[in-house]
Amino acid sequence: MTIPHDGLRRVLLAAGTATYRHADTFADGLENLDGVPEALQTVVGALAELGYEPEPGPDGPFLLNPDVQVLEEALHAAAQKAQVAIVYYTGHGLKPDRHPYYVLTADSTGSNLKRTALEPRDLLIHLLPDEQENASGHPQVLVILDCCYSGAGGTEVLRDSLQDLGNPNVWVLASASHLQEAQQGLFARAFADALRSPKIGHSTEFVPFDLFLGEVNSALALHRPDQQARLIRGAITGIAPFLPNRKHVPAVAGLTVEEQVWVARLRGAPEEGRETGFYVTGTTGRVRAVEDIATWMRSPDDHGLGVVTGSPGTGKSTLLALPVLLSDPDRAAPLLADSSPDSLPGRAAGLLAGLPVTGLYARGMDPYQATKTIAAHLGRQAKSPADLIDSIDKRPETTARILVVDAIDESVDPKPLMDTLLLPLAGRPGVKVLIGTRRHLLRPYDADNTFPADLLVDLDAERYRDPQALTGYAQELLLAAHEPGVPTPYRDAPKEVTAAVAQAIAARATATTSGGGQAESFLLAQLLALAVRNREQVPDTAAPGWADRLPTDVGAAFDEDLSRLGSREAGARALLTALAWAQGSGLPWENIWVPVARALAAEDGRETEAIDDPDDVRWLLENAGGYIVEDLGPGRRSVFRPFHELLAAHLRGEPARDRLPAVPATVTAWQAHNQRSQAAITRALLETVPAGPSGHRDWELAHPYLRTYLARHAHAAGPETFAGLVTDPDYLAVADPDTLTALLIPTDPVLGETARAYRRARPLLGNNPGQNAAYLQEAFAAEAGHPPQTQGIRPRYRTLMTRTRRDDSLLSLTGHVRSVG
Structure with a gap:
């Protein structure tokens, strides 16, 4: 069982109806649903592993065939017991013409739905705890409707939530849209499977809902393409605390993946991947x-x-x-x-x-x-x-x-x-x-x-020089001193041979600086030691010139070590290259890492078939995790990056800084390669944005990485790519203002009007896309006289006409940090 570190009690109410006593009172009749007990057991089993306490019923850890009154009482009781609750209901749903949606129970009758069935909006009332005067005291509740036409019910719950009816801290997950009928048991199986191995790292405490929903829908599409789960959120922002990440390890953000696994094992987590350890040396x-x-x-x-x-x-x-x-x-x-x-x-x-x-x-x-x-x-x-x-x-x-x-x-x-x-x-x-x-x-x-x-x-x-530490560091790595499960020929080699190789590595990793000092590269020593210890034999240190066969620099050492991956080297390199192009603290796994890797591989004319999500990513983290740092990125999601910028530059193909000014052709070639790569990344990221009902991109569902850093990738891809992005008003409503403002230049001959309008609205922009859309529409009306119309985001209010004094200012002074004299 996974026990979340937040200390909150979690309760699950799983209920469903398999047998309908008054099925003949419905115009088209109602079939009994024999798969309901199995679906209930599947969901209970999956959530029990995450620390949820199931509410018991007469037939086991769920409520089977409840009457409407019994279900209402169970809902109310669950809301009193815990700060976090999940309510799962599976059975028939019904949406009569010109009537609200109803969840049917065992005693429902076709002639009296109002008294014998449950409207989803009533869930908000029954999930409201006693004597709570403000939303902060309300439990956080996820309602899962695994029913026919449950999407319609979800929409009604959301509407009522926004009208301050009942508990505002309610999320709704609906297993079919209002035009689809749910297939028995399919959602429950997809739900359980998606919880077992989400595509995130150890740093994220809870599984993000957009990631989880994507996994569920991918599984549903394999069996019934017309069935889709939808998430409809209430008044909660950020990552919801409903689905604990079973791989979560506290306080490991910023460590390499190998180090995180080692920490996890010290805390009693099950083994996965190869043995690892920390290597930190110092003597003088x-x-x-x-x-x-x-x-x-x-x-x-x-x-x-x-x-x-x-x-x-x-x-x-x-x-x-x-x-x-x-x-x-x-x-x-x-x-x-x-x-x-x-x-x-x-x-x-x-x-x-x-x-x-x-x-x-x-x-x-x-x-x-x-x-x-x-x-x-x-x-x-x-x-x-x-x-x-x-x-x-x-x-x-x-x-x-x-x-x-x-x-x-x-x-x-x-x-x-x-x-x-x-x-x-x-x-x-x-x-x-x-x-x-x-x-x-x-x-x-x-x-x-x-x-x-x-x-x-x-x-x-x-x-601060420490040549003994550098040599000792190389020697520990050659011996895999903190990695007992890693094979190395140096464990059986004579001590003097290992010492000689370590000294040669330290010498190769020490260089004279421009100022005449000595720079000791622990990075190069690490990569040299890893490459050398993966050779089948130790060198004959008595042979002339043996040390000359050591790799010459960071790139050569890394390439030799990566070759140990054999047939999987190409896929591993493609995935690592994608991380090297990440903005901020790293690139998310989820639905981002693999598409970017494939796009870059295709741009460079390399094979994309070698990248198979998710198996290649998991394999890479287990077998080359020492090259990868996991951290927390936008939205407190797990992100990954190469463990050193020199390695990232090598993977990007970026020339050393000291070569760029001296060789103009190198500068030109790098700039062209950078622009092509950023354009490929931008296209790949845009393809991850789901389409809304109108067919346009639903930017409200865009990953936080895109909201924060897509603008930088597009800007680096060239003016046409950037202009195509920032002229989309829906994107402007969700983009991170801190990132985007710096890239929108008021003097730009093409985007000057957009820049001035965006900067005008900038002080008001926040985390609410609907409000942002309204502020931007008003700003564009003031600047240009023709506010853009968003395609999928509904503005909180609409500006039909505005009258304002002409403003040709380019910058706003908001304050100073030093005295002005």
Whole structure:
């Protein structure tokens, strides 16, 4: 049984009617439904595994053949017992002409439906708990109508919910539309199957309903294409707490998939995939780095800025992860379980335990998105950096807060992120900010020595070099020291041979920097060790030139290691390449990852048949999970990305930064490849948006990743692709304003009018598509005089005419973060 970590009690009321005592009173008669008991048992069994307590009936853990009064009483009783409830009903439904929809029970009669059957709108009344005056006290209820014409009933429940009748916290899942008849037992089987292995990772606590519904409908289409399940939501926003993710592991977002599996096993989860473990080493310089960071964090100063920098691959992210993980007991325990007291994690634990640290991975974020995330961590609300700074100035932090922000150089706008958000935050009492970035971002400040860092940990500097740690790291990987289930020829090799290979790897992974220092690439050492240990034999270290046969760089080492996958290498590479093009913190699995991988493979002229969802994705996560980080993305959904940006660049085919300015042909070729790839991604993402009843895209059902990042992919694909997207008024009503506003330029000769109207409405835009559509329609009417008409999203109100003063302004100043003199 899966017990959700939210601690809420969950109750299931499963009911259904197989036998109708007054079937002959209906004009066309009613057939008995022999499959109802089996359907009830199927649903009860599936939800019991997720922690639901079934309400018992006379015939077992469900209510069979209830009269209407018995069903009403059971509904009311279920609403009193738990904060979360699911009501599943299966049987006949009836929608007479010019009459409401009815759920039929065992005592229903054709001549008196009003008294002997149940209207779905009455569900809201019976599911309302006693003595609750506000919606926050109402239980969250999912009603599943597995009946003929149940879609009509679902629509009526939604309408009444929006009119404040009964319990507003009701979701309705209907197993057939109002023009379809449900096939016995088909939905129940599809429902149970979809719960067993959803296409999400360990980080998401609950299965998103749009994903679950897609899986159910895919299963229904195999047996009866005309039967479809529909989800109709009430007043709840976000991911509903009805379907716990049985794979969920708390506090593992940001770890590689292999590390997550290891954490899961330490917490008693069943085995799946290969053995894994953490590899974190340090003996001299790395230990000093941790000590300096801990000393700065614990210093009596109530604010300040710290910086961790270094060449690519030198372990900045690993170092920054230590305070984030080790300051939290829940996240520290798995890391320390396999670490000795004198190891780097063991020594760091005592220095960092109990610190008020919060981590943020800034890859793909703009300053506004970073602001919202940091504000949420601080218990505040802010839409812009200026809003957050102003909030803290008016209400300063009363307890110490330490923000660790990694991958600044991989954010959308690194310098504005620093100048408008992170530097001002670091100057506010109660807030310390520790950032991780490559050195080039510091150069504008270094030129006049104005960079205001209180702590600078440069991993290329002599103080923080740790050649013993680099060699030990390579040796542990060669021996698979923390992976007892992984075969390696080095376990049986002479110790001196393993030591010599580890030293050669460390030497290959150490390079001289432009400033004359030494950069130790733990990334390259990792990939070299993984590639070498998968060779059938250890090298003859006495033979001349044996070390020359080591891979030369990150790409070569990765390619050699990936070759161990044999016939599945092509599919694995295609899936990993899709992740390399992800925006933000990663690409969702669900219905996104595989279509993008196939589109990119087709664009590059590679085979797409090698990618078979979902088996290839699960196989990849189990067999190459060390290359993949799982994190939380838009909508708190699981997303995946390559574990390092250098690997992502290799998979994208992106030239090294130091080559781009020097070779114009390389720049041109890369720009063309990037635009073609982004166009393929955009097309693939658009195809994931379901069609609504009118045949147009139903943007309200678009995945949160599309709402947040589709605009960036389309913009990178070229002006025509971007214009085709942003001239769709339904898309504008659901798009993330923070992302889209920065891409809509008022001076654009084609999209200037759209940009000005969108920016006019921008301060009002939120999470409600209907309200957004109304605000945008009004703004377009004011700017252009002809408001666009949405195809599927109904505006909260319509603007027929507006009169406003002409406004040719291009930008709005909303505030400042420094004094104006």
